[in-house]
Amino acid sequence: MSKREIGGLLKPLLLLLLTAAVALAVTAPVNALGVGVTPAVVSLGTIGRGGSATQEIRIYNTDHNSSLSYTVAAVNANAITVNPSSGSINPDTNITVTVRADVSTNAKDGNYSTLLVVNSTGGSRTGQVIVVPAIALPVKYTVNGTAPAQDPVNTIPTVPLIGAGIIIVLIAAVYVGIRRLR
Amino acid sequence: MTIKGYAAAIAVVSIALAMLAMPTAATVVAPPTGSVSGTFKADVTAPSIVSVTGPSTVQCIPGGVNSLPLTVTIQDVNGAGALDHVSAQLYSGSTALGSPVNVTGGTAVGANQATFAVNVPFEYYYAAGAGYTVVLTAGNTAKMNSSPSTFGPVTYLAAVGITIDSGASLNFGTLALGGTSASQNVTLHNAANTVIQVDGNAPDWQSSVSNATSVPASTLVGTGDGAPQNMGQTAPGGTLINTLTIGGTAPPASVPIGFVETIPSSLSGPYTGTYTTTITLTGVGS
Numbered sequence: 001m002s003k004r005e006i007g008g009l010l011k012p013l014l015l016l017l018l019t020a021a022v023a024l025a026v027t028a029p030v031n032a033l034g035v036g037v038t039p040a041v042v043s044l045g046t047i048g049r050g051g052s053a054t055q056e057i058r059i060y061n062t063d064h065n066s067s068l069s070y071t072v073a074a075v076n077a078n079a080i081t082v083n084p085s086s087g088s089i090n091p092d093t094n095i096t097v098t099v100r101a102d103v104s105t106n107a108k109d110g111n112y113s114t115l116l117v118v119n120s121t122g123g124s125r126t127g128q129v130i131v132v133p134a135i136a137l138p139v140k141y142t143v144n145g146t147a148p149a150q151d152p153v154n155t156i157p158t159v160p161l162i163g164a165g166i167i168i169v170l171i172a173a174v175y176v177g178i179r180r181l182r
Numbered sequence: 183m184t185i186k187g188y189a190a191a192i193a194v195v196s197i198a199l200a201m202l203a204m205p206t207a208a209t210v211v212a213p214p215t216g217s218v219s220g221t222f223k224a225d226v227t228a229p230s231i232v233s234v235t236g237p238s239t240v241q242c243i244p245g246g247v248n249s250l251p252l253t254v255t256i257q258d259v260n261g262a263g264a265l266d267h268v269s270a271q272l273y274s275g276s277t278a279l280g281s282p283v284n285v286t287g288g289t290a291v292g293a294n295q296a297t298f299a300v301n302v303p304f305e306y307y308y309a310a311g312a313g314y315t316v317v318l319t320a321g322n323t324a325k326m327n328s329s330p331s332t333f334g335p336v337t338y339l340a341a342v343g344i345t346i347d348s349g350a351s352l353n354f355g356t357l358a359l360g361g362t363s364a365s366q367n368v369t370l371h372n373a374a375n376t377v378i379q380v381d382g383n384a385p386d387w388q389s390s391v392s393n394a395t396s397v398p399a400s401t402l403v404g405t406g407d408g409a410p411q412n413m414g415q416t417a418p419g420g421t422l423i424n425t426l427t428i429g430g431t432a433p434p435a436s437v438p439i440g441f442v443e444t445i446p447s448s449l450s451g452p453y454t455g456t457y458t459t460t461i462t463l464t465g466v467g468s
Binding site: 021032033034035037038039040041047063075078083092094115117127128129130131132133134135136137 | 184231237241242244245246253306310339340341342343344345346347350351352354355365368370371374376381384402417418441456457458460462463464465466467468
């Protein structure tokens with residue numbers, strides 16, 4: 001076999017090896033766990049005693065390869081609930097959860113704040129120490145006065161009905177009176 | 183006449199002609215006087231931007247990129263077919279961010295106008311705030327550009343985010359009572375547009391053997407840009423990094439946190455097996 005023939009055989013082999021190396025480099029997964037939340041502050045505004053308020057937040061999985069399992073809870077704040085408070089987020093996507101404040105009827109006027117913590121889990125990774133990202137963001141609301149009472153759902157509007165009844169009775173009386181006069 | 187004779191004659195004639203062509207004081211002609219009146223029509227004119235519409239806010243997508251969608255209407259007296267492209271450049275104050283966006287292929291509206299859909303990218307690492315503007319120019323097929331038009335101000339809404347770049351799994355090897363491990367590094371970066379601090383905490387180490395004693399998480403110490411913190415603190419934990427900055431004009435650099443485990447010289451119960459724990463690094467917004 002001549003040198004030229006050997007070179008002709010080696011060339012495509014080298015090209016194949018180079019292509020394989022590049023493909024391996026491109027498909028190597030990036031191990032970058034990440035979590036994000038919008039907005040940066042949960043502001044629930046002013047709430048009266050006995051009232052409630054809600055705001056939606058979005059939780060982002062910034063990883064391109066792995067799903068992110070999360071839990072959400074407020075730190076030492078019974079008035080704050082989150083729905084859904086746990087779940088899973090696909091890579092490069094986000095989910096919406098609702099943060100709700102229920103103010104008790106004996107709460108005092110004033111500004112309230114706590115931290116809402118979004119924790120993630122280690123997923124399928126194993127090792128002596130798993131390191132996971134989390135986010136803590138402020139939740140703020142103000143209590144002022146008492147929430148307005150809600151309109152009863154099945155209350156009959158008595159005043160208009162009585163008025164209509166009186167008018168009907170009067171018309172009937174006039175009609176009967178006219179008939180008798182005839 | 184010989185050849186030499188012809189050459190001499192040509193040379194003489196050439197010199198004479200050259201002398202005639204040379205300007206002299208006597209040959210300078212006075213400029214014409216008087217005026218010219220009339221009208222003319224230019225062959226081409228520059229396009230102009232009629233209007234730019236779009237939202238006044240953009241939401242940051244942690245670790246990603248969002249777009250400010252603008253609708254740009256431009257016109258050209260040479261007809262809608264002459265309108266070629268719109269160019270848009272995002273600014274924060276006087277600082278240009280990213281590369282200009284060039285959009286071709288507008289939709290004709292009437293005889294002389296066209297609309298272009300322009301999406302201006304906002305990277306996650308641009309700072310949250312209200313000082314953003316977009317400067318737009320339009321160009322036509324005659325390579326003439328419009329005067330610049332500014333859209334804004336635009337507010338970039340705030341988000342919080344954190345990404346662990348490396349060290350998501352650590353291994354401290356085999357340690358004896360009283361032994362101290364080598365430092366293990368975790369690197370992370372800010373994944374959104376607001377400054378955060380990073381706190382850390384972990385539960386106690388648990389053995390793979392059911393009756394073995396646990397090892398307090400307080401024996402695991404992390405060091406960022408501040409004082410060392412043990413991980414046995416209530417969540418979100420002790421502050422490991424006081425300020426995890428955003429990128430601004432480029433993605434933020436990774437910041438390291440070193441972790442060292444020191445096994446106590448004595449434990450209250452049997453100790454055996456492989457011990458594990460989970461460190462939570464919490465990005466705390468303000």
